[in-house]
Amino acid sequence: MDGDDVTSDQIIAKLVDMGFDISDITEAIKAVRPSLDNVIEYILNSSHRNNGGASTSSTCLMNNNVLGKRATSSLQSSGRMRQQNITEHLKLASGHKRSRTRGLCDASVSKTSFLRGHVEGPEVFSIMNTSSDLSPETFMVQSSCNDEEIIGFDWEKKVNNLIQKHFGYSSLKGFQKEVMAAWIAHQDCLVLAATGSGKSLCFQVPALLSGKVVVVISPLISLMHDQCLKLGKHGISACFLGSGQLDKSVEMKAMCGAYNIIYVCPETILRLMKPLQSLAETRGIALFAIDEVHCVSKWGHDFRPDYRRLSVLRESFSAANLKFLKYDIPLMALTATATIGVREDILKSLCMSVETKIVITSFFRPNLRFSVKHSRTSSLSSYEKDFRELIRLYTQNEKSAKKLICKDLESSLKNSSGPSNGSTSGLDEMCKNEVHDIDDYDISDDGGFFASPNENGLSVQYLEDDCDQVQEVDDLDVTEIGTVSCGEFCGQPPIYFNNCETPGSRNILRQAEERPQLYQGHVEEGPTIIYIPTRKETLSLTKFLSRFGVKAAAYNAKLPKTHLRQVHKEFHEDELQVVVATVAFGMGIDKANSLEAYYQEAGRAGRDGKLADCVLYVNLSRMPTLLPSQRSVEQTKQAYKMLSDCFRYGMKTSCCRAKMLVEYFGEEFSQERCLLCDICIDGPPEIQDVKVEATILVQLIATHYGYENCQDVSCDDDAIHYFKGRNLTEKPNIRAFASRIREQNPTFAASDLIWWRGLARILEDRGFIRDGDDMSHVQIKFPEPTDSGLRFLKSELDQPFHVYPEADMLLSTKSHKPYSGFSEWGKGWADPEIRRQRLERRRAQRKPRKPKSRNRKPDLSTVRGRLSAKFKK
Numbered sequence: 001m002d003g004d005d006v007t008s009d010q011i012i013a014k015l016v017d018m019g020f021d022i023s024d025i026t027e028a029i030k031a032v033r034p035s036l037d038n039v040i041e042y043i044l045n046s047s048h049r050n051n052g053g054a055s056t057s058s059t060c061l062m063n064n065n066v067l068g069k070r071a072t073s074s075l076q077s078s079g080r081m082r083q084q085n086i087t088e089h090l091k092l093a094s095g096h097k098r099s100r101t102r103g104l105c106d107a108s109v110s111k112t113s114f115l116r117g118h119v120e121g122p123e124v125f126s127i128m129n130t131s132s133d134l135s136p137e138t139f140m141v142q143s144s145c146n147d148e149e150i151i152g153f154d155w156e157k158k159v160n161n162l163i164q165k166h167f168g169y170s171s172l173k174g175f176q177k178e179v180m181a182a183w184i185a186h187q188d189c190l191v192l193a194a195t196g197s198g199k200s201l202c203f204q205v206p207a208l209l210s211g212k213v214v215v216v217i218s219p220l221i222s223l224m225h226d227q228c229l230k231l232g233k234h235g236i237s238a239c240f241l242g243s244g245q246l247d248k249s250v251e252m253k254a255m256c257g258a259y260n261i262i263y264v265c266p267e268t269i270l271r272l273m274k275p276l277q278s279l280a281e282t283r284g285i286a287l288f289a290i291d292e293v294h295c296v297s298k299w300g301h302d303f304r305p306d307y308r309r310l311s312v313l314r315e316s317f318s319a320a321n322l323k324f325l326k327y328d329i330p331l332m333a334l335t336a337t338a339t340i341g342v343r344e345d346i347l348k349s350l351c352m353s354v355e356t357k358i359v360i361t362s363f364f365r366p367n368l369r370f371s372v373k374h375s376r377t378s379s380l381s382s383y384e385k386d387f388r389e390l391i392r393l394y395t396q397n398e399k400s401a402k403k404l405i406c407k408d409l410e411s412s413l414k415n416s417s418g419p420s421n422g423s424t425s426g427l428d429e430m431c432k433n434e435v436h437d438i439d440d441y442d443i444s445d446d447g448g449f450f451a452s453p454n455e456n457g458l459s460v461q462y463l464e465d466d467c468d469q470v471q472e473v474d475d476l477d478v479t480e481i482g483t484v485s486c487g488e489f490c491g492q493p494p495i496y497f498n499n500c501e502t503p504g505s506r507n508i509l510r511q512a513e514e515r516p517q518l519y520q521g522h523v524e525e526g527p528t529i530i531y532i533p534t535r536k537e538t539l540s541l542t543k544f545l546s547r548f549g550v551k552a553a554a555y556n557a558k559l560p561k562t563h564l565r566q567v568h569k570e571f572h573e574d575e576l577q578v579v580v581a582t583v584a585f586g587m588g589i590d591k592a593n594s595l596e597a598y599y600q601e602a603g604r605a606g607r608d609g610k611l612a613d614c615v616l617y618v619n620l621s622r623m624p625t626l627l628p629s630q631r632s633v634e635q636t637k638q639a640y641k642m643l644s645d646c647f648r649y650g651m652k653t654s655c656c657r658a659k660m661l662v663e664y665f666g667e668e669f670s671q672e673r674c675l676l677c678d679i680c681i682d683g684p685p686e687i688q689d690v691k692v693e694a695t696i697l698v699q700l701i702a703t704h705y706g707y708e709n710c711q712d713v714s715c716d717d718d719a720i721h722y723f724k725g726r727n728l729t730e731k732p733n734i735r736a737f738a739s740r741i742r743e744q745n746p747t748f749a750a751s752d753l754i755w756w757r758g759l760a761r762i763l764e765d766r767g768f769i770r771d772g773d774d775m776s777h778v779q780i781k782f783p784e785p786t787d788s789g790l791r792f793l794k795s796e797l798d799q800p801f802h803v804y805p806e807a808d809m810l811l812s813t814k815s816h817k818p819y820s821g822f823s824e825w826g827k828g829w830a831d832p833e834i835r836r837q838r839l840e841r842r843r844a845q846r847k848p849r850k851p852k853s854r855n856r857k858p859d860l861s862t863v864r865g866r867l868s869a870k871f872k873k
């Protein structure tokens with residue numbers, strides 16, 4: 001055997017493993033230079049050619065495998081190949097179960113002979129299934145549906161061999177073992193494990209171990225695509241079935257058992273119940289894995305209603321309904337981000353068994369360095385400030401870029417002929433054509449991971465679309481940009497810090513010195529993802545970065561799929577430095593502007609176990625609002641709650657960020673502090689006694705609601721009288737209270753509204769005031785006093801009220817305020833003098849308008865233009 005033969009054999013073996021038909025492979029190998037890609041391309045093209053666009057014949061070729069020679073010839077002789085549907089094929093397939101089993105007995109023998117080039121008929125199928133690492137014995141037993149016998153008591157050893165062989169891992173992680181044990185015991189399982197911890201292996205191994213098919217429900221085409229590609233590389237055949245695929249060949253092959261793992265979107269699986277039941281009877285289904293299962297939760301209802309309909313899986317694949325099953329086919333639900341409420345919702349809405357095994361690992365990712373920065377997010381000036389470091393990082397080794405960086409960024413921006421790079425080609429064009437509506441997304445894609453994309457004529461509403469939500473300007477103030485550095489995660493065990501001391505900046509500094517080396521240094525250069533809420537901004541920020549020589553690419557669901565695939569590829573191959581993406585990149589999440597969303601995004605970082613930065617850019621000077629949408633009252637409240645949690649995460653200055661995040665998911669954070677985040681490193685700000693300010697505010701609120709003289713504070717009486725005697729049905733908001741305090745009390749005349757807003761938030765958290773409005777808000781809006789608040793007013797004045805000022809309070813006390821003219825807004829437009837001054841200033845700031853040319857032709861495309869043309873006549 002010469003070298004070429006070996007190569008060809010390897011290719012053949014790989015392709016057979018993937019589920020291709022041997023005759024196709026041999027034909028292709030004869031026709032083209034034997035490289036994996038060439039052969040795949042050849043087969044797929046010829047299958048399209050032969051089918052004249054229809055895919056049935058390629059399915060039948062696969063059936064050739066499944067059914068054995070006799071089945072194929074019967075199909076051919078009947079001449080009904082094109083008319084048969086999947087179920088009919090499968091009926092035939094099950095009718096030939098025996099011949100299938102017979103073939104299997106010789107699996108290992110036939111594989112050997114096959115590699116020598118003596119391949120014939122029935123053996124083809126057995127070869128294909130050796131890809132599942134099934135010894136002849138195991139597969140025989142599997143055919144008789146007795147899982148215990150297949151898997152045996154030494155399953156751990158078998159699994160370790162399998163994962164070593166396919167993935168190069170030495171053993172399962174602890175949580176993966178637990179999940180496997182549950183599956184072997186036919187139990188449903190809910191897996192809650194951090195991003196990048198290795199959840200996928202939990203459902204991939206059962207496919208290898210049992211030889212049955214694993215069906216994975218996943219919310220995003222890009223996710224499915226990624227995973228299929230990876231599995232292909234590891235010698236495991238897989239395909240993905242998105243919604244609306246016009247070419248059904250992959251689907252038909254999948255339903256005939258051609259792939260070890262089938263990825264499918266929730267919309268599609270709902271219409272595949274019958275074929276899947278047949279598949280369960282023929283090849284067998286090891287389990288249904290519901291990945292990113294938080295999409296099931298009712299709070300994600302808007303996002304993926306079909307996830308909730310997955311409850312049919314339980315009934316449709318129960319032993320009670322399918323007589324050939326000994327046990328219900330287990331459900332495995334997996335997510336990295338589910339709060340306790342969401343978990344309950346998942347179990348209930350998927351009708352998971354009461355004995356569902358719940359496997360939870362720590363949400364803590366010890367190599368992620370969290371921080372929050374103030375940003376005016378989408379403004380150009382904020383790009384300059386926010387990404388200066390990033391640009392420097394990626395361009396410092398390139399002379400040309402270096403020059404540019406030294407230039408004034410603004411003037412460089414104006415220079416439209418700035419350097420650009422390959423990855424942004426066509427970007428200007430995209431910018432021109434960009435669409436910002438939510439409702440009319442439509443991108444195309446197709447399914448089989450080894451199927452060459454049938455680009456033409458496919459117009460499919462894909463999954464990214466739904467989560468790639470466009471936000472309006474107001475929403476930009478929330479969490480707006482998160483940047484994470486990424487790489488591959490190689491499963492380093494978490495490093496835990498124990499014996500941490502109590503908070504305090506001095507202690508923290510010292511602790512920082514004690515941290516292991518890894519955590520003291522800089523993040524190694526690796527790619528960065530910048531998550532951004534609007535599609536429009538993915539383009540503008542990419543353009544901005546490219547001009548400075550950064551290899552950046554935009555990613556949002558509206559961009560052509562060829563571009564998106566290219567971005568994925570270049571990102572994985574480290575050819576891109578920065579991907580500027582909407583949530584469509586790399587995950588399925590149900591809500592933007594939530595800590596779940598942020599933690600998912602951050603979870604893309606540091607997957608190689610190395611230090612990675614997760615920076616959240618927030619406009620701390622503005623309160624975020626929700627976009628109007630058709631939510632129920634309950635959903636609106638929940639959406640506000642999520643937004644509020646997220647807002648508070650940004651505002652907090654005294655609690656470790658990792659702790660806040662991990663506790664948000666209901667986990668007790670054992671080590672108190674992560675010793676990495678900005679708060680652990682910089683320490684909390686100086687603690688302040690705000691007894692006077694808090695008393696004035698609570699007193700004013702109490703007075704408005706008729707509780708007078710709770711405390712004889714040194715507040716200007718005018719301020720209290722202002723609210724006295726007013727109609728109590730009127731609910732003053734926090735701004736009204738703050739304005740009044742500033743106007744009436746010279747000590748606080750220079751104080752800023754956002755400082756008072758911060759204080760009100762703290763008072764609300766302490767339970768001294770509550771919101772008098774039924775509608776939820778991100779933070780208190782119409783404050784009312786509580787009993788605790790009234791008691792607080794009765795406390796001794798010289799008893800201090802210590803607080804850590806929060807981020808917005810600190811921002812408002814800076815001498816140079818990094819936000820525009822906020823303080824004057826609190827004074828209110830109601831004051832005629834202020835109003836006059838403000839309008840005057842605005843007028844002065846306005847750019848002088850160009851003098852209207854009398855001879856200018858009216859624009860007849862506008863109503864105004866047509867009217868003016870009419871009047872001119």
Ligand SMILES: Nc1ncnc2c1ncn2[C@@H]1O[C@H](COP(=O)(O)OP(=O)(O)OP(=O)(O)O)[C@@H](O)[C@H]1O
Nearest residue numbers: 169171172173195196197198199200201336489491
């Ligand atoms: N047993 C193992 N031993 C070593 N590494 C492993 C093991 N299992 C998984 N991994 C590593 O974990 C990486 C991430 O796995 P995976 O994509 O399954 O994460 P995930 O938990 O699904 O994350 P996400 O929530 O982001 O989807 C893999 O690429 C692999 O490097």
Ligand SMILES: [Mg+2]
Nearest residue numbers: 196199200291
């Ligand atoms: Mg995953």
